[in-house]
Amino acid sequence: MPVSVTKDVEKLKDTSVASPQETAATHSGASTPQGVVDVSSVRKFLMARGNSAVADRGFRWLMIACAMSIFAIVALIASELIARSQLSIAKFGIGFFFKQAWNPVTGDYGALTFIYGTLASSIVALIIAVPLSIGVSVFITEMSPKFLRGPLSFLTELLAAIPSVVYGLWAVFVLVPILRDDVNPVLMKTLGWTGFFAPPNFGQGVMTAGVILAIMILPIISSLTREVMTAVPGSQREAVLALGATRWEMIRMGVLRNARIGIVGSIILGLGRALGETMAVTMVIGNRPEIVKSLLAPGYSMASVIANEFTEASDSLYLSALVEIGLALFLVTIIVNGLARLLVWAVTRGASARVA
Amino acid sequence: MSSRYKTGKATQIWRSATNHMATGLAVLSTVLVVAPLIAIFVYLIYKGASSLNLAFFIKTPRAVGEPGGGMANAIVGSALLLGIGSLIGVPIGIASGVFLAEFGRGGKLANAVRFTADVLNGVPSIVMGIAIYSLIVLPQKHFSALAGGVALGIMMIPTITRTTEEMLLMVPHSIREAALGLGVPNWRSVLSITLKTASPGIITGCMLAFARVAGETAPLLFTAFGNQFWSANLNEPIAALPLQIYVYAISPYDEWHRLAWAGSLVLIVLIVLSVSLVRFVTTRGVLKGAN
Incomplete structure (x- = not known):
């Protein structure tokens, strides 16, 4: 297909060909192609000839010290x-995480309620956000006319720039009334039999938190999904199309199947963000330490109990x-993020090597 | 399964129908994603602009029930906190990026630093709040602007580190070698040749990190704490725009809700301006690091 061929050419241009003015701006007239000479040996030779060994070593150690401070910071956070x-x-041991009690008066504490609230709202968020973000990524990378591509990806990135507290404010005054008066009654009527959508319907609850979380993690999932989808080589698309596939079949077999590991990675990264999200959730989840099957009932999440009760x-x-x-x-987000990075890296690694 | 391999008329219609349906669904989800964004912005501008006035920028908050008042102290407080944050985050972030790109290339140490930066990036902001609380607030025995600034600064580091590394890796080797060949010491060549060449991209990274922490509320809850009055003392609790928005949003007073909307509008305009400025300039190629 000519479409994907031109796209590949553009990508190559973007990444490896310097425009004349840029080259001029970089002091050096000669832009020798990389990899022709063994650069590191030339550099090592020249560096060894310099007469500023002390300053060089000092500078090097300064940079290393700064980099090490990142270790120190993470270690300090963990140790504190x-x-x-x-x-x-x-006092409570491992049972802390399996106990529902939360009673400051008797000094009996358990985290199960909050774990449930965090998990339930994050799962609702994923159920809403995953199909949407895959749809958006498919549209932007495979279907959209060229002039829409830039603006659309900019708009989804803007969603990521809105602060959590502003999402919360909007959710309290706009989303909560909409869900309470228009959406939740419909859900109760049609899906009430499942038990997940039962009264009471306050508007504030696990469901509302899930919806606002979905909006917040959309940009993360969709931007990474887009990244792994563009990393799928054009030849895969062309091969499928050459067999007579329709566009959707091409996307399904040629793109989504190849990118699936990376897409899972991006979903897990979105989950990591959803688990730790504080302000917006605190403002709409209802803040009641109770485990109720109904998603419309108020709940409490791990981050919001900290936000609300820490100073008290x-x-x-x-x-x-x-x-x-x-x-x-902290531990859960480290594990989740590590896993996600690993998956995304596994997919994009090969692609970036090809381009470079 | 078998239908995929048949070539009858019905199969053709089915395939073409799924194709159109998939296109329709992709368009629909794009609309559904863009809709809340537009809804948020329209509502924010409508509510915020109607509540925004000069008093908002020059007055401090009034007591409950009294109309008027503004968030001048919160704006100044946010500026101070972000200033402290940048003082901590920018140098450490850039230096770590320099280490990754110039000294640690591909080494085990560099990989470990990169991974740790990712871990730091993923630490929930509320957890950062707790950590800084027990590191700085508890020993000092009082909330302080300094603690809030440190929390924001630490949150800026990973973004800056990673963009600095990426930008430096784009600088061609020939430039470094040219500098070394002229007898320039390595530290000097890194500072005034490599960093300078990549500086536009690095500035972009710093702006993005700045925009990201500008709206952070959770790490400030137990560090900067908030303040209803003027304060520029780094050792005292200080107001911040996002904190003030939070406090006002969950309050039961209409007057405070009005101020929360105005505050959100100001915050969003600041953030969107810096993000789109960065994007505008980078796509124009002016700020692109050398290839």
Whole structure:
């Protein structure tokens, strides 16, 4: 197909051909193609000849020190979280995560309610956001006319630029009334039998949190999905089309199938964001520590219990229990993000090597 | 399964129908994604613009029930917090990026740094709040602007590190070698040749990191804490725009809701301006690092 061929050519142009003015701006008239000479050996030779070994070494160590500070920061965060949650870990042990109690008066704490709220709202968010973001990515990368491509991806990126608290504000005053008065009654009538959409219908609840989370994680999932989809080589598309496939068949067999691991990675990355999201969720989830099957009922999430109660925590056990929830959130997001990066990297690695 | 391999008329119609349906669904989902964005912006501009006035920018908050007042202290507070954040985040971020691109290429240490930066990037902002609370606020025994700024600064580091690395990797080797060949010491060549060549892209990264933390609320809840009055003292609790928006949004007063909308509009305009400025300039190629 000529379409994908031209696209590939453009991509090549974008990545490897310097425009004349840029080359001029970089002090060097000679833009020798990379990889012709063994660059590192030339550089090593020249560097060894310099007479500023002390300054060079100092500079190098300064840069290394700054890079090491990233380790230090993460280590400090982890150690502080572990140290401050010792009290609660010692008292409740692993049972902390399987207990529903949350009672500052008797000093009995368990995180299950909040884990449930976080998971339920994140799953609702994924159910809404995943099909939408794949649809958007398919449209932008494979279908959209060229003039729409830039503006559309810019618009989805703008969604990522809106601060969490503004989403929360909008959700409280616009989304909650819409869901309460228009959407939820319909859901209760049609899907009420499942038990997931039962009264009470306050408007604030796990469902609302899920919807606002979906809007917030859309840009993350869709931008990464777009990235892995464009990493699928054009020859795959052409091969499928040459066999007489329709455009959808080409997308399904040639693009989505090749990009599926990366798409899963981007979904997991979106999940990581959803799990840790605080402000917007706190403003609409209802903040009631209860596990109810109905998604319309108010709930409470791990991040929002910290946001709401941290400054009010009167005794050290209370504080320690809240920090332990934070520690759990920290560990879970590390695992989730690590997994996602690994998957995305596994897909895009080959592609970037081809382009370079 | 078998229908895929048949070539009858019905199959043709079915295939073409699924094709059109898929196109329709893709268009529909695009509309559904763009719709909330437009809804948020329209509502924000409508609500915010009608509540925005001069007092918002020059007055401090009034007591509950009194009309008027503004968020001048929060705007100044946000500027201070972001200033402290940039002072911490920009140098460390750029230096780490320089390490990754110039000294650590492909090494195990560089991979570890890269991975840790990703971990740092994924730390939920509320967890960052707790960590800074126990690192700075608890030992000091009071909330402070300094703690808030440190939290924001740390959150800026990973973005800046990764963009700096990416931009530096785009600088051709020939430039570095030309500098070294002229007898320029390596540190000097990194600072005034490589970094300078890549500076437009690095500035872009810094702006993006800045825009990202400008709207952060959660890490400030237990660090900067918020303040209803003027304060420029780094050792005292300080107001911040997102914090103030949060407090006002969950309050039951209409007057405060009005101010929350105005504040959100100001915040969004600042963020969108910087993001689109960055995008505009980068797509024009002016700020693109050398290839």
